[in-house]
Amino acid sequence: MIPAPFDHITPVTLDEAIRALTSHGEEAKLLAGGHSLLPLMKLRLASPKLLIDLSKIPGLAGIRQEGDKMTVGALTTHYQIESSELLKEKCPLLPQTARVIGDVQVRNRGTIGGSLAHADPAADLAAAMLALGAELRVRGAQGERWLKAEEFFLDLMTTALSPSEILTEIRVPVLSGRCGTAYLKLPQKASGFALVGVAVWLRADGGLCADIGVGVTGLGAKPFRAVRVERHLRRKRLEPALIETASAEVTLRIEPLGDIHASAEFRAHLARLYTYRAIVEAARTAGISLTKAKGK
Amino acid sequence: MGPKKRVSIRINGVNYLHEVEPRLLLIHYLRDVVGLTGSHIGCETSVCGACTVMLDGAAVKSCTVLAVQADGAEVLTIEGLAQGEDLHPLQEGFWECHGLQCGYCTPGMILSAYQLLLRRPDPTEEEIRRAVDGNLCRCTGYQHIVDAVQYAARKMKK
Numbered sequence: 109m110i111p112a113p114f115d116h117i118t119p120v121t122l123d124e125a126i127r128a129l130t131s132h133g134e135e136a137k138l139l140a141g142g143h144s145l146l147p148l149m150k151l152r153l154a155s156p157k158l159l160i161d162l163s164k165i166p167g168l169a170g171i172r173q174e175g176d177k178m179t180v181g182a183l184t185t186h187y188q189i190e191s192s193e194l195l196k197e198k199c200p201l202l203p204q205t206a207r208v209i210g211d212v213q214v215r216n217r218g219t220i221g222g223s224l225a226h227a228d229p230a231a232d233l234a235a236a237m238l239a240l241g242a243e244l245r246v247r248g249a250q251g252e253r254w255l256k257a258e259e260f261f262l263d264l265m266t267t268a269l270s271p272s273e274i275l276t277e278i279r280v281p282v283l284s285g286r287c288g289t290a291y292l293k294l295p296q297k298a299s300g301f302a303l304v305g306v307a308v309w310l311r312a313d314g315g316l317c318a319d320i321g322v323g324v325t326g327l328g329a330k331p332f333r334a335v336r337v338e339r340h341l342r343r344k345r346l347e348p349a350l351i352e353t354a355s356a357e358v359t360l361r362i363e364p365l366g367d368i369h370a371s372a373e374f375r376a377h378l379a380r381l382y383t384y385r386a387i388v389e390a391a392r393t394a395g396i397s398l399t400k401a402k403g404k
Numbered sequence: 405m406g407p408k409k410r411v412s413i414r415i416n417g418v419n420y421l422h423e424v425e426p427r428l429l430l431i432h433y434l435r436d437v438v439g440l441t442g443s444h445i446g447c448e449t450s451v452c453g454a455c456t457v458m459l460d461g462a463a464v465k466s467c468t469v470l471a472v473q474a475d476g477a478e479v480l481t482i483e484g485l486a487q488g489e490d491l492h493p494l495q496e497g498f499w500e501c502h503g504l505q506c507g508y509c510t511p512g513m514i515l516s517a518y519q520l521l522l523r524r525p526d527p528t529e530e531e532i533r534r535a536v537d538g539n540l541c542r543c544t545g546y547q548h549i550v551d552a553v554q555y556a557a558r559k560m561k562k
């Protein structure tokens with residue numbers, strides 16, 4: 109379990125890191141927490157010749173509020189997100205999601221930027237990003253650009269980042285008004301990764317769902333935003349039966365993954381069930397009282 | 405072979421300076437280079453937690469950290485917990501409450517518990533179970549480990 113030989117550098121500015129990425133091309137890989145990359149390298153599924161360690165670049169980690177947005181640096185660890193009092197108050201969906209990633213040791217090392225850039229089809233934070241309509245700030249040799257979470261995930265472990273770009277920060281809205289949030293996942297028993305995970309935030313206006321975001325991970329080759337489910341519920345009075353029909357739409361036009369842990373059919377079932385449960389839970393935390401549906 | 409890098413790491417209060425290959429894992433550095441064999445290697449694949457050590461105040465699986473990533477950092481291993489002949493309350497708790505049988509998981513288990521008590525000096529049973537979620541034990545069935553951590557929490561409060 110020893111990686112193939114490589115060189116390791118620790119640039120102290122973003123520009124220096126981008127220059128190294130640009131000049132080494134496919135041979136180089138960025139290193140954040142290393143909790144996706146190092147396991148791959150130990151199995152020799154990845155053998156970069158150069159690791160560009162981001163940990164010494166100041167300003168890449170941290171959480172702050174900027175008006176009606178929360179900004180989270182790419183190098184912020186899952187634990188920092190999980191334990192941030194500011195996020196618990198302003199955007200609780202992030203800490204709720206981060207706290208169910210892996211285990212304590214993984215959350216101490218793993219970073220939000222690494223998780224999103226790695227684009228595991230079952231990454232938990234991806235679901236929250238999609239539900240919240242997060243914006244991702246990216247720097248490369250050509251300068252800077254912003255990507256929407258929906259444009260970011262392209263396919264299985266594939267993102268819209270070009271090989272010489274670095275994800276620097278993530279912006280999510282401050283959830284103001286009567287908002288409710290929930291992240292529910294069914295972990296695969298041994299690895300802890302989500303068979304399916306569903307992130308929901310919604311804003312209540314009386315018994316009405318004024319606005320809603322639903323992000324799903326684990327079901328298909330890439331995490332996605334369940335736009336149909338959202339559309340079905342926006343500006344509607346939330347009732348269990350309505351949530352149930354809306355949740356059934358989560359699998360439309362999606363090709364569910366099937367593997368030894370869960371068949372495609374079972375994953376699709378889980379997606380509908382967890383979408384239902386996550387919406388009910390978000391509605392409850394937003395203060396909407398629902399009459400109890402049978403058997404859920 | 406990649407070029408060697410100089411690392412300076414403070415382990416259990418002692419400064420070490422070595423030249424290492426960038427691919428050297430922290431656990432191999434601790435065991436094979438420094439000679440601290442208290443931290444164990446179980447799975448080598450980031451799941452069992454036997455290799456858990458504290459790195460700048462955070463419990464990490466040292467099989468999933470490069471020694472070069474620990475350059476300039478402070479590491480605490482099981483060897484650094486006792487003060488001379490006096491066991492750390494966690495070590496005493498594992499002894500008193502039978503928190504181990506074969507002992508293979510114990511160094512990692514204790515460091516994860518150490519992390520918990522830093523963050524939550526008065527944890528609930530559920531918090532203890534969650535804190536050792538990343539540490540596997542094939543012997544004890546975990547109940548005695550929970551007892552041992554509760555013992556230590558009580559003792560450290562005094």
Ligand SMILES: Cc1cc2nc3c(=O)[nH]c(=O)nc-3n(C[C@H](O)[C@H](O)[C@H](O)COP(=O)(O)OP(=O)(O)OC[C@H]3O[C@@H](n4cnc5c(N)ncnc54)[C@H](O)[C@@H]3O)c2cc1C
Nearest residue numbers: 138140141142143144145210218219222223225231232275
């Ligand atoms: C035992 C274990 C259990 C886990 N369980 C879960 C789980 O339940 N849920 C979950 O979601 N995840 C889980 N993970 C994955 C974990 O969350 C990883 O930490 C995360 O996916 C990657 O973050 P990292 O900082 O470690 O990235 P790294 O491993 O350092 O990097 C991952 C990839 O992203 C690239 N990269 C990193 N940072 C950037 C950046 N800023 N810009 C551009 N590219 C970048 C790297 O080049 C690399 O290709 C688990 C991991 C382990 C080892």
Ligand code: FES
Nearest residue numbers: 446447448453467
């Ligand atoms: S040896 Fe590191 S987690 Fe098992």
Ligand code: FES
Nearest residue numbers: 505507541542543
């Ligand atoms: S005591 Fe044997 S593995 Fe835990």
